[in-house]
Amino acid sequence: MKFGQVSKRIHRKIHSPLLHYNFICYNTGMIFIDRVTKKFGNKKVLDSVSFNVEGGEFVCITGHSGAGKTTLIHAIIGAEKINAGNIFMDDFEVNKLKGEHLQAYRRKIGIVFQDYKLLAQKTVFENVAFSLEVSGYPKDFVQKRVTEILKLTGLEELRNSFPREISGGEKQRVAIARALVHAPQLLIADEPTGNLDPENALALAELLLKINKSGTTILLSTHNKDVVARVKKRVITLKEGKIISDK
Ligand SMILES: Nc1ncnc2c1ncn2[C@@H]1O[C@H](COP(=O)(O)OP(=O)(O)OP(=O)(O)O)[C@@H](O)[C@H]1O
Numbered sequence: 001m002k003f004g005q006v007s008k009r010i011h012r013k014i015h016s017p018l019l020h021y022n023f024i025c026y027n028t029g030m031i032f033i034d035r036v037t038k039k040f041g042n043k044k045v046l047d048s049v050s051f052n053v054e055g056g057e058f059v060c061i062t063g064h065s066g067a068g069k070t071t072l073i074h075a076i077i078g079a080e081k082i083n084a085g086n087i088f089m090d091d092f093e094v095n096k097l098k099g100e101h102l103q104a105y106r107r108k109i110g111i112v113f114q115d116y117k118l119l120a121q122k123t124v125f126e127n128v129a130f131s132l133e134v135s136g137y138p139k140d141f142v143q144k145r146v147t148e149i150l151k152l153t154g155l156e157e158l159r160n161s162f163p164r165e166i167s168g169g170e171k172q173r174v175a176i177a178r179a180l181v182h183a184p185q186l187l188i189a190d191e192p193t194g195n196l197d198p199e200n201a202l203a204l205a206e207l208l209l210k211i212n213k214s215g216t217t218i219l220l221s222t223h224n225k226d227v228v229a230r231v232k233k234r235v236i237t238l239k240e241g242k243i244i245s246d247k
């Protein structure tokens with residue numbers, strides 16, 4: 001079996017008015033968001049949000065500051081508990097996951113944030129290799145896999161540089177490379193271009209498109225209109241915790 005390829009096919013029945021069929025869930029990075037509500041105190045930050053993302057799709061989530069984009073992403077990655085509704089990603093019932101099951105789920109998705117969260121004392125190569133090493137993969141495999149990912153993200157020449165020696169755009173590419181190293185079926189990025197200049201933001205959009213072309217589902221939260229225009233994919237707009245458009 002090739003790395004990252006999963007042959008298991010899972011049949012499950014989901015009890016929900018939206019998903020009342022017996023569906024065959026391949027490991028493709030599909031997301032089902034079913035009437036998700038999240039409150040902070042009395043304030044509904046997500047108000048019965050429902051949408052599906054097909055495996056291999058590229059979806060932009062947009063909306064003004066405070067619309068609920070980060071809260072939604074935190075809910076999808078299992079970092080924020082929801083008050084009502086269901087979230088499924090492939091065969092994971094995300095809102096029910098705890099402990100080691102939550103960790104296993106997190107390893108199946110690639111996550112990228114606005115602030116790159118790189119390890120300052122490690123080189124580009126070491127930053128990307130780190131989670132594979134922690135997972136106990138053999139050295140030659142790590143070498144091969146990281147080299148492959150650095151090539152894909154255009155970072156080969158910077159493999160021995162430290163984060164302080166590279167630009168913001170390059171740092172974000174390292175963060176993407178790191179997110180891809182476990183070959184996730186789903187890559188989730190929350191405002192990844194937030195700290196980048198327009199040119200680097202568009203270059204990042206191109207990189208995400210390239211990753212999507214290889215079959216990875218992408219969920220991108222951004223309020224950068226130029227990025228949304230460059231990507232030219234489905235756009236879900238949130239306003240005050242509700243979906244106001246999906247096209
Ligand atoms: N931990 C928290 N406690 C209380 N309120 C919160 C918390 N996190 C977020 N909020 C509130 O929830 C709302 C949605 O926040 P969220 O961060 O999801 O917005 P966003 O769409 O990501 O905005 P931005 O574009 O600025 O990143 C905001 O009103 C915010 O103040």
Ligand SMILES: [Mg+2]
Binds near residue numbers: 069070071191
């Ligand atoms: Mg946000």
